[in-house]
Amino acid sequence: MGKKHGPAIVAIGGGHGLSAVLRGLKNCTDDLTAIVTVADDGGGSGTLREELGMPPPGDIRNCMEALADEESLMRTLLAYRYPEGRLAGQAFGNLLLAALDGISTSFDQAVAQMSQVLAIRGTILPVTNENIQLEAVFENGTQVCGESKIFNFKKQQNCGIHHVRLIPEHPPALPAAVEAISRADIILLGPGSLYTSVIPNLLVDGISDAIEESKALKIYVCNIMTQDGETEGMTASEHLAALLEHGGPQLVDLCLCNNATLPREMLYRYQLEDAVPLVVDRREMEILGAEVVCRPLTDEKVDFARHSGDKVAQAVLELYQQRGHTKTF
Known part of the structure; x- marks a missing residue:
């Protein structure tokens, strides 16, 4: 090399x-190395996370689209979302990464294999292989667990976020x-x-x-x-x-x-x-x-x-x- x-x-x-x-x-x-959060639990990523027990693939997939050849068919394929049926809204790239996760020994290995398949420019790494949740604690002492729930909960509480933490802590x-x-x-x-x-x-x-x-x-x-x-x-x-x-x-x-x-x-x-x-x-x-x-x-x-x-x-x-x-x- x-x-x-x-x-x-x-x-x-x-x-x-x-x-x-x-x-x-x-x-x-x-x-170039991208280190990507795996705290997401909403949308198609959240569905795969819940059903397959894998870290969420969505942010990783977005990074792969960004680092793939701008003109590549594979880049278009990754971003394709099924328009109807039980897979409605799910991105093909998420499903591909889920399949690779199923045949790999760890999530980061699945990400590495998908990166090879796509011949992306750079390295994409999940920040951790652990199955983590994000919890927000608000200035009034209330708290909510789940990245996708923070927006609505904050609007209801009408106060600022004091801090966030991971569950389990310190993965x-x-x-x-x-x-x-x-x-x-x-x-x-x-x-x-x-x-x-x-x-x-x-x-x-x-x-x-x-x-x-x-x-x-x-x-x-x-x-x-x-x-x-x-x-x-x-x-x-x-x-x-x-x-x-x-x-x-x-x-x-x-x-x-x-x-x-x-x-x-x-x-x-x-x-x-x-x-x-x-x-x-x-x-x-x-x-x-x-x-x-x-x-x-x-x-x-x-x-x-x-x-x-x-x-x-x-x-x-x-x-x-x-x-x-x-x-x-």
Whole structure:
């Protein structure tokens, strides 16, 4: 195997935020690892999890779609959802991963085999092989178990999330995930749902410690908008504070924030869902120990407030080069 080109990048998260960033990063380096949450319990993933006792495949499948060849038939096939019958709404990629899980000795091995079948660019790792649930504890002391239940429960309680935890607590990290973090040049947290996509990874035993001990440039890619049912009313510094409280004080060197203006019609649509552009309170973020860098990061080709993978990747590489990191790659 030839020498790899580009820095070793580890991206940690889940959901659409992680897959969007991976689409840009795969063109910048041959050494890319995605570490993906397995706390999801909703939708088609939740059904397979409940019926087969396997970790949820949905976020993993999204990452595989992102790292597959843009023009490949297999990428289209992975995303295909059955339109009717008992499989209505289920993605073919979820079923393929479930089948591989059935003939593999562990979930991470199934993910590795599917990655080989698809010849994806990069490595995708579940953060743990354990069957975990996410529990949210609210500021009024109430709690709810199940990632998919947090949104409605929060709306009912009408108060903020105090913290989240995993059940069982402290599941062991996949050793390969810890190893990837330890040799990384750049570690990215986010973008993505704060309490249900990013933070659950930090609660897996070994992940936060590995990030804190790493000499990599550690970047938190802040969300563009607040998220209804999860972070409404929170500023960027409050997102950062929640990350540090759950994971440790040395998790983040730099926060990368969007400063592109969103179209008025789009803002109005989000406002109807109790979501607004994230307020970047730079001074409070710097007090927490993070440098703040703002760039236009939005994807103008879609009708939602989404990150452009290419813009995020370009900003990340520029920041890495500017800071004079001397690791050879």
